[in-house]
Amino acid sequence: MKQEKSLLDLFQETNKGISRRLFLETCGASLVAAALPINLTKVFAADAVASAGHLTLTWSLDPKTTQTIAWSTAENSEKGSLQVIKTSIYKKSGWEKAVTIEADHELFKTNTENVMLHYATAVSLKPGTIYTYRVKIDDKWSEPLQFSTQPDKEDSFKFLVFGDSQSGLPKNPEYGPWKKTINNAYAAHPDAAFFMNVGDLVEVGQDYAHWKNWYAAAKDVIDKIPSMSVPGNHETYDVPEENHSVLPLYFKKQLHLPMNGPEALKGQVYSFDYGNTHFAVLDSQLEEEHSYVDHMLELQANWLDQDLTASKQEWKIVLFHKTPYYNKATRSNEQVKAVLTPVLDKHHVDLVINGHDHGYSRTYPIYQDTFVDAPAKGTVYLVSGRSGNKYYTDLSPKVWDAFFHDPQAEPNYVTITVNQKVLTINAYTQSGELIDVYSIDKQKQVDIPRTSLPEPSNNTLLVIWGNLLQTPLVAVPPQKISGIWHIPLRSFIEFIGGKIDGDSEGNIIASYQKTTVLLKLNATQANLNREAHTLTYPLTLLKGTAMISVDDIKTMFAFQSRYDKAMNMLFMVK
Structure with a gap:
């Protein structure tokens, strides 16, 4: 020709x-x-090239031999088509030898408009190959774009990780910061094979205005590399009430992900392999979804146990939104931690990636809720920061953090490179400044920088919500009295944000949230919310400080406690 x-x-x-x-x-x-x-x-004909509302790559099947592509159009559009051809052939003969795939389509009735969703999966592709593709909308074709399949033997690969990209404004779908973050990240790392957003992609999950702006912000990336996303709590929020939750319908309708999760959570929970790494994605939204899915965490724990048992990959990475090891001031996720971490420990997951807190932190390796001195002995938990507009002002490093960065000044992103037996984490600000570098070398059984645990203190340390309380916040450290741990009542109440008053006769009034308790030194009888209450142990005076047992703290204020002998720390959390 x-x-x-x-x-x-x-x-x-x-x-x-x-x-x-x-x-x-x-x-x-x-x-x-x-x-x-x-x-x-x-x-040059303005009306001859079709324009999709959004065009998104994901994997629903094997990244080596398939590629799933989804796009949206006006509600009255005809059924779409996908054309795919090896780029090397396309450069010689155009679309003449392309494979045409008829797309599935579905009318999607959203809160703002009705749109037609189209999706198709190209199969029988060659590993390690660049393909050119376009989609047909009515009688017009879109501009040509490219994607690459996973090489048959992927010795080294990189992927991008983004924390919460939400706008932070329910009534204002502002995704300018997200646009800058994802475009800067891809421009700096065009070799990234795919990206993962660790939940809270949008501010209001059931508001299509937010999704449209999220897509528009990411359009020059999501049509080039696959997006393998994690559902967050904001994906469950309904319109117009931010705190009214439903199942993440808009997330599942638009993002075509592997359907290999538990039956009740397909499209939200899934796993896939890339290179020598196994990825498992979970849904941590117990508070928002428990009324729709019975025992949803236990369901996932059982699935994850089977999923990880079946995997023979060198590396295991698990992603979910809410943080077992958080950096918010007082927000813990104890149920998520209690149900999921035993499975992570059992299978020695190498890395857990979370979002939710909008800060960046990396823990010491952890096994059975105890810090260990090498990644070969435990799991590293990474909180990925924020890629969007929303930030918090109450973040802080916790006792489990080997590294912490507060991204209030600007958003951030993470790259993770897997090179055979070496995994490297790099965190960057939106503008490209390097924040953190950490690598795990399984061949040499080392990490860089080397894990260096803090030396245990001679006195037992009090840790509340991961925060270490030291002098002058704690006049007297935790003490065992009659074999039971006691803590300074005033230090505890004031740190958690409560109020405490006393008189010269030994009467003490302590209040926190909806709980008010009247106590008296050396007495086992108390008044709890105007009702008689018997303490397990009497309130004791030690070095001029009123000490209360952790058992009574649990009964009155619902704080759990755990003593870590290796670190000589008494942990308390609600």
Whole structure:
């Protein structure tokens, strides 16, 4: 077949006095499109190229041999099609030898408009190959784009990780910060094979205005590399009430992910392999979804146990939104931690990635809720920070953090590179400043920087919500009295945000949230919310400080306690 002359050739034949550089600067994108072996008149016809509402790559099947593509159009659009061809062939003969796949489609009735969703999966692709694709909308084709399949033997790969990209404003779908973060990240790391957003993609999950702006912000990335996302609590929020939760319908309708999770959570919980790494994605939204899915955490724990047992991959990475090891001031996720971490410990998951707190932190390796001195002995938990507009002002490093960064000044993102037996985490600010570097080398059985646990204190340390209380916050450290741990009552109440008053006769009034208790030194009788209450142990005076047992703290204020002998720390959390 005779090769058509490019627009550049034609232009230079008739305009020999104009330099190539000037031509490129003035024609820019038109040159790229026109140089392709397609009809030139269609390139410049404004109504001849279809424009999808959004175009998104995901994997629902094997990344080596398949690619799933989803797009949206107006509600009255015809059923769409996908065309795929090896880029090397496309450069020679255009779309002549392309494979055409008829898309599935579904009318999606949203809160703002009705749209037609189309999705198709190209199969029987060659591993390690660049493909060119386009989608058909009514009788028009979109501009050509490219994707790459996973190589058959992937010795090294990189993927991007984004924390919460939400706007932070329920009534204002502002995704400018997310646009800058994802585009800066991809521009700096064009070799990334895919990206993962660790939940709270949007502010209001059942508000299509937020999704449209999220897609628009990410459009130059999500159509080039797959997005393998994690559901967050904001994906469950309904319209118009931010705190009214439903199942994440909009998330599941639009993002076509592997359907290998538990039956009740398909499309929200899934796993896949890439290279020598196994990825498992969970849904941690117990508070928001428990009324829709019975025993949802236990269901996932059982599934995860089977999923990890079946995996023979070198690396195991698990992602879910809410944080077992958090960096918010007083927000813990104890049920999520209690149900899921035993499975993570059992299978020695290498890395757990979370979102939710909008801070960046990396823990010491942890096994059975205890810090260990090497990643070979435990799991590293990474809180990924924020990639969008919303930030918190009450973040702080916790006792389990080997590294902490507060991204109030600007959003951040993470890259993770797996090179055979070495996994490397790099965290960057939105503008590209390196925040953190950490690697695990399984071959040499070391991590860099080396894990260095804090030396145990001679006195038992009091830790509340992961925060270490020291002098002058704690006048007297936790003490065992008659074999039971006691803590300074005033230090505890004031730190958790309660109020405490006393008189010269030994009467003490302590209040926190909806609980008010009247206590008396050396007495086992108390008044709890105006009702008689018997303490397990009498309130004791030690070095001028009223000490109360952790058992009574649990009964009155619902705080759990755990003593860590290795670190000589008494942990308390609600």
